[in-house]
Amino acid sequence: MFDIPIQVLLGQVTIGLVNGSFYAILSLGLALIFGLLNVINFAHGALYMLGAFGVYLAMQKLGVNYWWSLILVPVVVGAFGALIERLLLRRLSGLDHLYGLLFTFGLALVLEGIFRDIYGSAGLPYPTPPALRGLIDLGFMRLPIYRVWIVCMSLLVCIAVWFLIEQTRLGSYLRAGTENARIVQALGINVPLMVTLVYALGAALAAFAGVLAAPIYQVQPLMGSNILIITFAVVVIGGLGSTAGAIMTGLALGVIEGLSKVFYPEISSTIVFIVMAFVLLIRPAGLFGREA
Secondary structure, eight states, X not given: OOOOOXXXXXXXXXXXXXXXXXXXHHHHHHHHHHXXXXXXXXXXHHHHHHHHHHHHHHHHHHOOOHHHHHXXXXXXXXXHXXXXXXXXXXXXXXXXXXXXHHHHHHHHHHHHHHHHHHHOSSOBOOOOOGGGOSEEEOSSOEEEHHHHHHHHHHHHHHHHHHHHHHHSHHHHHHHHHHHOHHHHHHTTOXXXXXXXXXXXXXXHHHHHHHHHHTTTSOBOTTHHHHHHHHHHHHHHHHOTTOHHHHHHHHHHHHHHHHHHHHHOGGGTTTHHHXXXXXXXXXXXXOXXXXXX
């Protein structure tokens, strides 16, 4: 069982880090939206799918390359998220969380249905950018350059967002607004605008992950649904609303999932949920969540 070549082991760790990078970015967006807006956003997977389709359509219809899409697509999807919050979700503020959950779940079904009707369920290929093709030869193994790029960019974005929320004055306003919006608004801070910006940021993060995913996963309407359940599990394990928990748990679970495929493949598809059940038994608030 343990007589495994180091190349195989490190290869699975690399794959785990790539998957964990997507878990980290997506769960970070979910944690932001829930932690600051108290919205259980079931449309997050659909926004991830929009990011992947955005980069694909930008190339096919507009001739926009990957590098411009990496900036423009998250901005466009973020603006779409802002419209969702401003025109629709805001009407549900003050109501039970179930209303927001049902609305975002329905929105996800609508978006996925539209793209499935237009493009079908088969995956659409997106080429790896020429500058990121090839392998890095480490002597004992070779790493695909694009996968290294995914891990590095994901870490950079996650750390930047964490710093914004936890270490800046804007972040302190956002966190204070969730605790007592009336007092913060009395200080002259536009709380409704901050709420819209947070949802837009969460949507942009999902789209950014979708852009990164397009060259290695085929672009298809249900790609968001496939990863969303795992992402929710990551958020629960890390602690609802914890940005640091979402990042670290996402990366760690990606690696654990990858290693499980080497040592015990039968549980690789359920290992995340096994970990979730174990963590909730010991610490119901999650690893980094605040106990009530």
